[in-house]
Amino acid sequence: MGQFLLVDSRKLDGFEGLHQAVHGSHVDVMQLGRGRLRGTLSHVGIGDFSLSIGTFNVGMRTQRVSSDNKLIIGMLLAAQERVAHWSFDMQLNDVLVIPPLLEHDGVFHGPSAYAAIRFDLTEVASLFGGEARLGDPDTWRSRGHFRADRESGAIASRRLVRIMSHLRSNTHGLTPSTADFWKRSIVECMAANVMSSLPPDDTGWLPSARRLIRRVEQHLDEAGTRPVHVSEICAALGVSRRTLHRAFQEVFGLGPVTFLRHKRLCTAHSILHASAPGSTTVAAVAMEQGFYELGRFSQYYFAMFGEHPSQTLGGGAPRQNLEPSGHEF
Missing domain, CATH: 2.60.120.10 (Jelly Rolls)
Structure with missing residues (x-):
């Protein structure tokens, strides 16, 4: 064998x-x-x-x-x-x-x-x-x-x-x-x-921006799948919106509002991806993730993932099928 x-x-x-x-x-x-x-x-x-x-x-x-x-x-x-x-x-x-x-x-x-x-x-x-x-x-x-x-x-x-x-x-x-x-x-x-490299670059500690991002993500982890507003983060961590914005721009190249929207969209995608048709609706999932205008949610969703929410709903299983592929590069 x-x-x-x-x-x-x-x-x-x-x-x-x-x-x-x-x-x-x-x-x-x-x-x-x-x-x-x-x-x-x-x-x-x-x-x-x-x-x-x-x-x-x-x-x-x-x-x-x-x-x-x-x-x-x-x-x-x-x-x-x-x-x-x-x-x-x-x-x-x-x-x-x-x-x-x-x-x-x-x-x-x-x-x-x-x-x-x-x-x-x-x-x-x-x-x-x-x-x-x-x-x-x-x-x-x-x-x-x-x-x-x-x-x-x-x-x-x-x-x-x-x-x-x-x-x-x-x-x-x-x-x-x-x-x-x-x-x-x-x-x-x-x-x-x-x-062939120089000695390992192991002397750099996380800069302040990354430490703040780590605290934000700990707060988001504690929140679970519920949507979190940027003002909640500022209040919980005791930081200003300006400080938060600078940290997110430095680490991700995105503002905190955009980052949180992307995170909520990803959560919605995962829920729809794992749900069977008839077990939930796009509107229900959008609402759970803090998107109150279904049309705007669909626009954000399509711009992010290149497909409509209804296409994701129940469509997760076939995507996981293993299939041979050629060279990656």
């Missing part, structure tokens, strides 16, 4: 598909850019080790609270606009280290592509054994940002995509020896960028 636990590839048609952006790890996502999200998501699993590659065509906000002891190492493969993780601004082929049990957040301001590997920290010594520093598990216990060398970074990025394509088309499984080879080949792509 081959050792693949998973080989799958799917086309994305909605931001909900990115909840599984990294195989084995749930990611909370919110669409920031306008338009119907399109993209691809591919996973290859070798034992407890996985490689995920994803692409998407609109801006996204991603958050993850780890519930396991897995290490995640990611690489930015493509980006048309700014990409930031924690307080780090990412450039093409940069490597990001997300240690076990550490909360992570990122903002993709436009179409992007990424690769991410996820594995147990106990495998570090064997997979990175050729380099003493990288083979030390303590090296990976702190978040890190490694700036990629331009030339070697581009090579590593292309190699990861080719490896994914090859493994995805392999229908015979892997023997233990070939499984180990491919895991090391994948890890080597990440390690090459780490070793």
Whole structure:
């Protein structure tokens, strides 16, 4: 028997598909850019080790609270606009280290592509054994940002995509020896960028704008799916609208009112996406999310997602069907 636990590839048609952006790890996502999200998501699993590659065509906000002891190492493969993780601004082929049990957040301001590997920290010594520093598990216990060398970074990025394509088309499984080879080949792509970079940029703390955004999002999490008005946030956090506006513009490139509307639209999309026809109505969902004019809600919704609310209602199941896809790039 081959050792693949998973080989799958799917086309994305909605931001909900990115909840599984990294195989084995749930990611909370919110669409920031306008338009119907399109993209691809591919996973290859070798034992407890996985490689995920994803692409998407609109801006996204991603958050993850780890519930396991897995290490995640990611690489930015493509980006048309700014990409930031924690307080780090990412450039093409940069490597990001997300240690076990550490909360992570990122903002993709436009179409992007990424690769991410996820594995147990106990495998570090064997997979990175050729380099003493990288083979030390303590090296990976702190978040890190490694700036990629331009030339070697581009090579590593292309190699990861080719490896994914090859493994995805392999229908015979892997023997233990070939499984180990491919895991090391994948890890080597990440390690090459780490070793060619400057020391990790791990001295920057979250600036005040991001700290304020974190407080806002904690308040929104506590509110659940109910709509939250900007004035409620200002009162609860004791900040002025001007301060709040500056923070949102710095982090997201959007004002807080627009951000909150996008969040309510995303919540409405998820509810409609998961609901069976006849179980609810577009008007009811719009009202629950604070949209009192159905016509205006429909305009916002279509501008955001490229489809009418009635098209989303009950249409979620077919979009999740797995289907083979070609090369991502």
